[in-house]
Amino acid sequence: MMVQEGPIQLVCLTASSGVPLFTRGASRQLPFSIIGSLNGVHMFGSGQGVVLSSCETEEGGKVVWRIFQDSVMLIAVSGGHQAGSSKGERVHLQRLLENVWSSMVMVLGQDELANVRNVERLKKDLRSCFGLIDLLLEDQQEGILGQLTHCADCLLPPQPAVLQEAVQGFAKAADSEFGCLLVHGRIVAATEMWWRLAPQEIVLLSALMLSLSDSASASCDYPVFLPQGSPTVAHRLLCFRLLPGADVCVLCGPTPSLHGAESGLVGRFWSPLVDIVRDCLAIRERSLPASVSLRPDVLAFLLINRENHRSICSVLPPLCAHPQGDPALPSKARCWELLKLFYIFCMTRYFKQEEVSPPTEEKEEGSHQGNTEDFVHGLSHQPLQCYLVTDECKSFGLQTSQHQLFLLLPPVVPTFALHTVATQTLSTITTATAF
Structure with missing residues (x-):
């Protein structure tokens, strides 16, 4: 029997001094003494020339450590489980730490994380990452598995050519080669250059869009760093809500302004396609056009x-x-x-x-x-x-x-x-x- 996943707690500390930067995850936080012990045992191993990457408790709990850029330590702790899923859960936790670090880079940039000059200021800045990090920790979005697979979650629309042409035209009019249409965090259509981004970047940008869509604003202008392509230079992520659950975005430079794109481009390209976008929302559950008929015994x-x-x-x-x-x-x-x-x-x-x-x-x-x-x-x-x-x-x-x-x-x-x-x-x- 495949066991049920348990709550995961995430701890972030400075790698050199072990100062806690934040904790996220389960409602019951780990005591400071345990956090200190987890950091201390890793530091002791490093002093003995040993890299402690993971361990398992007698009750089946898992702990995974990872240091990034010799600056930030991330620790993932999961609750006890039945035996038999140790290796799979360790893989899951390792991938989670990779995604969390890349999310921090995407929001704050690598320079601020790799060169910690003011710990208190960094603690405050890291709050802007919490929405995306919590989304990765909860991992409860139906139809979203890219955080685990590092493959872009897609939805195959009934009329892909029409939407593809609209995305390409919209991105070009916004002076960008990077454009994407998403439905509930799944990519419906994207430009060729968007697909050339690293798979993890595509996954995390989709997750970021999903976290931003929870805000009341129908549009936003958000600075993002690309963890692999541009970790030190920010781009502008312009996001526009077409319908509840359907968003279009572009990665661009200084132009156009948010208001200019919203007033001059969104209506021009997307108002004629409202019904087609609504059809995409209707097949959210299947991810496939209604014309694709699967066997009745596929759960x-x-x-x-x-x-x-x-x-x-x-x-x-x-x-x-x-x-x-x-x-x-x-x-x-x-x-x-x-x-x-x-x-x-x-x-x-x-x-x-x-x-x-x-x-x-x-x-x-x-x-x-x-x-x-x-x-x-x-x-x-x-x-x-x-x-x-x-x-x-x-x-x-x-x-x-x-x-x-x-x-x-x-x-x-x-x-x-x-x-x-x-x-x-x-x-x-x-x-x-x-x-």
């Missing part, structure tokens, strides 16, 4: 395009009556969690994940390059399929040269039929959408 899926680091995912309502006497199907929220857990299960044991994060000076045991099980490295081939049978569902993973597909199906589906269902689902989606 949920995650499809990753390995070539361009994009993904689509969905939890689907049952299309047929659930027979009496059969095991109850997992709830929608549980399906999202099971989908994430199965992805981690596959990627830490069988499938290959191309590393798209920037190299860091601190190479740790258990980093993503070494997350697969030892016995896989001894095989003469790369596993292409795997499945998992639990009390709640059956899961199947399929890997091709271009795609990775992760499926959840009801327990009553025969195990021998899982491969057929997976190949049919992959063919149906890719043929209809060219994803």
Whole structure:
């Protein structure tokens, strides 16, 4: 049985002196004595020439440390779990720390974090990161898995060519090559240069847009740094709400002004397309056009395009009556969690994940390059399929040269039929959408 994820607490300290900068996460904060101990044991290991990257408590809790730019230490602490998910949860926490650091760079810039001159001022400045960091910690947005996969979460619209043309025209009129249309944090259309950003940057920009959309303002002018492309020079992120849940944004320089773009460009490009944007909002649950018909026994899926680091995912309502006497199907929220857990299960044991994060000076045991099980490295081939049978569902993973597909199906589906269902689902989606 795949276990349930527990609350995660995040601690940020200065790497040199261990001064706490902030804590986020579970409502019950860690006592200062425990925070001091976590920092102290890491410092002791460093003094002995040992890099302490992670540990596990007797009750199953996990702790992961990471130092960035020899300046900031991030510590992630998770609650106790049943045995059996240690490696997968460690991978999850490691990726979380990478995303949190990149989020801090995106909001404040690398210089301010790498060269801490005034700790109290930095504490105050870091408050502007809390909305984005809390979004990463909660990780409860349905249809958003990019924080884990480092692939851009996408929604495939019914009329992609029309929206693509509008995004390109809107960005060009705003003196920018970087434009994007999002629906509830998922990319519907983007310019070619937007897709050329690092995958992690695309994921975090989408998350930032999602956090900004919670504000009452229909538009905003927000300075952002690109953690890999421009960590020390800020760009302007102009965001405009077209409809509740639908936003368009551009990365640009000094021009145009927010008011000028809002009054002169938004209505011109997007007013004629309101109905098409509304159609995109209507398929938020599926991430696919209504014309794409999937098998009724597919509970949920995650499809990753390995070539361009994009993904689509969905939890689907049952299309047929659930027979009496059969095991109850997992709830929608549980399906999202099971989908994430199965992805981690596959990627830490069988499938290959191309590393798209920037190299860091601190190479740790258990980093993503070494997350697969030892016995896989001894095989003469790369596993292409795997499945998992639990009390709640059956899961199947399929890997091709271009795609990775992760499926959840009801327990009553025969195990021998899982491969057929997976190949049919992959063919149906890719043929209809060219994803």
